[in-house]
Amino acid sequence: MPPGDYTITFSEFLQLMQAINYDISQRxxxxxxxxxxxxxxxxxxxxxxxxxxxxxxxxxxxxHELNYIAQGAASAAVMEGKTLMTFSIVAWKQREYxxxxxxxxxxxxAIGHDYYSMTHARNYLxxxxxxxNPVPFINAVQTHCQPITICLPGY
Numbered sequence: 001m002p003p004g005d006y007t008i009t010f011s012e013f014l015q016l017m018q019a020i021n022y023d024i025s026q027r028x029x030x031x032x033x034x035x036x037x038x039x040x041x042x043x044x045x046x047x048x049x050x051x052x053x054x055x056x057x058x059x060x061x062x063x064h065e066l067n068y069i070a071q072g073a074a075s076a077a078v079m080e081g082k083t084l085m086t087f088s089i090v091a092w093k094q095r096e097y098x099x100x101x102x103x104x105x106x107x108x109x110a111i112g113h114d115y116y117s118m119t120h121a122r123n124y125l126x127x128x129x130x131x132x133n134p135v136p137f138i139n140a141v142q143t144h145c146q147p148i149t150i151c152l153p154g155y
Contacts, residue, residue, distance in 0.1 A: 002049075003049045003050060003051050004051045005051050005052045005053075005054070006051065006052070006053050006054070007053075007054040007055075007056070008053065008054070008055055008056065009056050010055065010056045010057045010058070013055045013056070013058065016069075017069065017111075017112070017115050020069055020070050020073055020112065021073055021115065021116055021119055021120075023070075024070065024073050024074055024077050024116065025077070025120070027077075043063040043064055043065075043066045043067050049063070050062075050063070051063050053066055058111075061104045061107075061108055062102070062104060064105075065102060065104035065105045065107075065108045066108050067108075068089060068101075068105045068106075068108040068109040068112065069108045069109065069111055069112035069115075070112060071085070071088070071089060071092075071109050071112065072085055072108065072109035072110055072111065072112030072113035072114075072116070073112040073113065073115065073116035074112075075088065075109070075113055076112070076113045076114075076116035076117045076120070077116060077120070082110060082113055085109055085113055086106060086109070089101050089105065089106065089109055093105070
């Protein structure tokens, strides 16, 4: 992106989120933190490339803060909770830049974490419910029961 401020629609923002999620989903291992470093560059804003990106219905971010959407999604992909995600970001910012993450950085990471978790909820359910039918008699009971109709007066 050239330097300057930009405004994008919510639809364009969702396309960005989908692209990030797709990329993260294609990785063989998300515990490789060198991979996560790669996402520190798409919205680089050093030198003369400073600027903000405003997203319709969400708000404005400094360009570099949006890189942390992918960090949040990467944390969700390996089922790190938001607390561990936050600690990872704080450690990264301290080690690489000797600074604390901005509120926008943490908000962007939370957006990425939430979006990935929401769009990959099936993956989480499969991991926490490994058995297709953990209580076998439930299906048998359901096949022998008839639905009950409750009639309220006047309806």
